[in-house]
Amino acid sequence: xxxxxxxxxxxxxxxxxxxxxxxxxxxxxxxxxxxxxxxxxxxxxxxxxxxxxxxxxxxxxxxxxxxxxxxxxxxxxxxxxxxxxxxxxxxxxxxxxxxxxxxxxxxxxxxxxxxxxxxxxxxxxxxxxxxxxxxxxxxxxxxxxxxxxxxxxxxxxxxxxxxxxxxxxxxxxxxxxxxxxxxxxxxxxxxxxxxxxxxxxxxxxxxxxxxxxxxxxxxxxxxxxxxxxxxxxxxxxxxxxxxxxxxxxxxxxxxxxxxxxxxxxxxxxxxxxxxxxxxxxxxxxxxxxxxxxxxxxxxxxxxxxxxxxxxxxxxxxxxxxxxxxxxxxxxxxxxxxxxxxxxxxxxx
Amino acid sequence: xxxxxxxxxxxxxxxxxxxxxxxxxxxxxxxxxxxxxxxxxxxxxxxxxxxxxxxxxxxxxxxxxxxxxxxxxxxxxxxxxxxxxxxxxxxxxxxxxxxxxxxxxxxxxxxxxxxxxxxxxxxxxxxxxxxxxxxxxxxxxxxxxxxxxxxxxxxxxxxxxxxxxxxxxxxxxxxxxxxxxxxxxxxxxxxxxxxxxxxxxxxxxxxxxxxxxxxxxxxxxxxxxxxxxxxxxxxxxxxxxxxxxxxxxxxxxxxxxxxxxxxxxxxxxxxxxxxxxxxxxxxxxxxxxxxxxxxxxxxxxxxxxxxxxxxxxxxxxxxxxxxxxxxxxxxxxxxxxxxxxxxxxxxx
Numbered sequence: 048x049x050x051x052x053x054x055x056x057x058x059x060x061x062x063x064x065x066x067x068x069x070x071x072x073x074x075x076x077x078x079x080x081x082x083x084x085x086x087x088x089x090x091x092x093x094x095x096x097x098x099x100x101x102x103x104x105x106x107x108x109x110x111x112x113x114x115x116x117x118x119x120x121x122x123x124x125x126x127x128x129x130x131x132x133x134x135x136x137x138x139x140x141x142x143x144x145x146x147x148x149x150x151x152x153x154x155x156x157x158x159x160x161x162x163x164x165x166x167x168x169x170x171x172x173x174x175x176x177x178x179x180x181x182x183x184x185x186x187x188x189x190x191x192x193x194x195x196x197x198x199x200x201x202x203x204x205x206x207x208x209x210x211x212x213x214x215x216x217x218x219x220x221x222x223x224x225x226x227x228x229x230x231x232x233x234x235x236x237x238x239x240x241x242x243x244x245x246x247x248x249x250x251x252x253x254x255x256x257x258x259x260x261x262x263x264x265x266x267x268x269x270x271x272x273x274x275x276x277x278x279x280x281x282x283x284x285x286x287x288x289x290x291x292x293x294x295x296x297x298x299x300x301x302x303x304x305x306x307x308x309x310x311x312x313x314x315x316x317x318x319x320x321x322x323x324x325x326x327x328x329x330x331x332x333x334x335x336x337x338x339x340x341x342x343x344x345x346x347x348x349x350x351x352x353x354x355x356x357x358x359x360x361x362x363x364x365x366x367x368x369x370x371x372x373x374x375x376x377x378x379x380x381x382x383x384x385x386x387x388x389x390x391x392x393x394x395x
Numbered sequence: 396x397x398x399x400x401x402x403x404x405x406x407x408x409x410x411x412x413x414x415x416x417x418x419x420x421x422x423x424x425x426x427x428x429x430x431x432x433x434x435x436x437x438x439x440x441x442x443x444x445x446x447x448x449x450x451x452x453x454x455x456x457x458x459x460x461x462x463x464x465x466x467x468x469x470x471x472x473x474x475x476x477x478x479x480x481x482x483x484x485x486x487x488x489x490x491x492x493x494x495x496x497x498x499x500x501x502x503x504x505x506x507x508x509x510x511x512x513x514x515x516x517x518x519x520x521x522x523x524x525x526x527x528x529x530x531x532x533x534x535x536x537x538x539x540x541x542x543x544x545x546x547x548x549x550x551x552x553x554x555x556x557x558x559x560x561x562x563x564x565x566x567x568x569x570x571x572x573x574x575x576x577x578x579x580x581x582x583x584x585x586x587x588x589x590x591x592x593x594x595x596x597x598x599x600x601x602x603x604x605x606x607x608x609x610x611x612x613x614x615x616x617x618x619x620x621x622x623x624x625x626x627x628x629x630x631x632x633x634x635x636x637x638x639x640x641x642x643x644x645x646x647x648x649x650x651x652x653x654x655x656x657x658x659x660x661x662x663x664x665x666x667x668x669x670x671x672x673x674x675x676x677x678x679x680x681x682x683x684x685x686x687x688x689x690x691x692x693x694x695x696x697x698x699x700x701x702x703x704x705x706x707x708x709x710x711x712x713x714x715x716x717x718x719x720x721x722x723x724x725x726x727x728x729x730x731x732x733x734x735x736x737x738x739x740x741x742x743x
Contacts (some may be wrong), residue, residue, distance in 0.1 A: 055541060059672070090506065090510075092565065093510070093534070094509075094532070094534035094537070095534075095537075096537075096541070108444055112515070112518065112520065113511070113514065113515070114515055114520070116499075121486060123481055123484050123485050124481065124485070125483070127475060127478070127479065127480065127481030128478075130475070130476075131478070132475065133474075133475030134698070135472050136471050136475070137472070140471060140502070144505075144507065144508070147507070147511060147513075148511075149501065149511050149512065149515045150498070150501070151464075151499040151500070151501060151515075152500035152501075153497065153498070153499060153500075154488070154498070154500075154563070158438065159492065160492070161442075162438075162441070163495060163496075163497050164497065166461065166497075167460070167461065167462055167497045167499075170460065172460065172520040184442070186441070186442035186443075189442070189443075190446075193403060193444075293397070
């Protein structure tokens with residue numbers, strides 16, 4: 048067992064920096080009116096001595112931990128390979144850092160993970176939570192609700208009763224409208240056999256994009272020969288495209304519900320000798336940053352993922368009383384649906 | 396403000412699942428001897444009602460939070476673009492999950508982040524910490540030590556007094572030996588002007604790889620015209636390679652201290668019309684998984700990053716008394732240096 052070293056005191060920091068206790072207190076509590084060089088000296092002493100302000104004592108008064116959990120219901124392999132998550136987290140962490148709030152990232156994949164994450168969230172270790180990439184019957188939202196933890200969701204919640212819950216707060220993009228734009232664009236390009244590669248259909252975003260595909264085609268049921276399910280990964284897109292070519296060799300366009308799946312589909316089309324866009328036009332969804340991605344440049348639907356992350360964080364900080372409404376109204380935050388926009392490039 | 400809903404009780408779960416309270420208790424505490432179908436039914440009721448076992452009450456007795464912080468001293472952009480981190484985290488999370496311990500990921504880039512992370516770590520919200528990718532004078536290790544938080548480090552700690560601290564525990568790979576293998580291999584291939592692209596030299600791993608380069612060349616000081624500093628990213632490698640070509644046009648080999656930097660160097664060499672390996676041989680470091688990476692296949696030094704993550708987690712769990720020594724000895728965990736191995740492919 049490690050034996051805890053004695054904790055350095057405020058006095059020790061003051062002596063080390065050669066300033067008063069009041070000055071140290073002002074610096075560590077972020078108060079204004081301390082000269083930059085003095086602040087620098089105090090912070091150097093704080094670091095040298097390993098001083099930690101007594102946040103625990105403060106949080107007994109404020110009942111705040113100063114931390115927010117970000118829960119992503121995906122395995123590490125996906126979170127660390129799909130740039131979507133990095134961008135959303137960048138938006139979130141920028142906003143939390145502005146309000147000196149610590150971001151804790153928790154991944155939850157299996158049922159065992161869900162139980163463990165739920166216990167941590169309800170253990171008083173965080174002030175609130177942001178949850179995204181939820182699938183189907185994930186118990187975490189109800190666990191968070193049961194423990195009274197303020198929570199903001201990324202993506203339209205799909206569980207029963209969610210739409211009627213006046214407390215429920217989420218940020219989503221207009222998935223249905225974005226998908227409609229993509230497929231209408233393919234129709235305008237004269238394509239008649241438009242296939243779709245969906246995301247996991249236990250996620251509302253994937254359901255909504257499929258609904259947008261149906262809207263644009265003016266049907267209430269999609270032709271099963273033109274629908275294949277993917278999992279938002281490039282490998283999934285590759286497999287789904289192969290399935291579609293086998294079932295519907297005459298298809299002349301495909302709408303892939305994520306850019307990574309579109310990249311996979313392009314690989315399959317190339318291997319099958321189909322020219323893009325002459326034989327098969329391809330539209331993706333996300334508008335991933337360029338550079339790492341293969342030619343040809345992908346026509347896609349842009350959603351501002353980083354901004355969605357920031358919005359989620361701002362909403363939660365308002366719920367927690369840490370940030371104010373931008374219009375100063377003090378009104379409770381309401382859910383937001385951000386716009387989706389078609390970006391036409393070389394694959395259509 | 397949200398009004399907390401009443402918390403569902405153990406009794407409510409028992410009634411919902413049609414089993415006894417004792418059975419529910421056994422299931423939620425992970426005890427053995429409950430039939431699979433009963434476990435399934437209880438877990439379904441737990442999920443349906445949003446029941447959360449009273450871990451807080453339990454942790455008052457055990458003084459455990461059941462959570463471990465993983466602190467990476469890098470910005471999101473790096474953590475989410477360099478596969479190194481995903482692999483290390485996979486190793487860590489697999490091991491923590493086996494012991495029902497929650498992983499919290501905290502990133503720390505700026506001085507403000509360090510202060511905030513330090514406060515969270517010392518606030519009693521975690522049982523221990525794993526820290527890696529530390530740079531130079533990061534105050535987090537001393538903050539963790541001051542608060543008595545059991546910590547295991549990834550990479551040889553570089554701060555003063557670290558080597559003499561008997562409590563200090565870390566996992567590293569043999570960076571110096573690995574670099575020596577790489578450069579000796581280039582010498583054996585007849586290369587006479589071997590350049591090096593280093594990592595950030597405020598990190599011990601980067602220092603050690605540079606030392607291995609000097610060892611292999613039998614010098615105590617490297618020729619400055621053959622040394623360029625990178626930052627472990629592909630863009631950094633691209634820039635560093637351009638610098639080296641400008642300073643030492645006659646170079647015939649380069650050792651890049653990470654695979655991503657080697658990929659960047661390959662890009663610069665291609666643009667400059669140098670053939671690999673005929674004109675310039677290239678060795679990387681890491682052995683990233685193949686697939687996403689460009690041709691030609693890279694000669695590199697393999698370090699088992701996932702296993703290093705697992706080792707760090709196991710050490711910490713032993714310190715916490717959650718896991719036992721593999722040999723059953725009960726001996727305190729000691730630091731481990733894992734082997735590095737040369738993998739010869741097409742670039743040398």
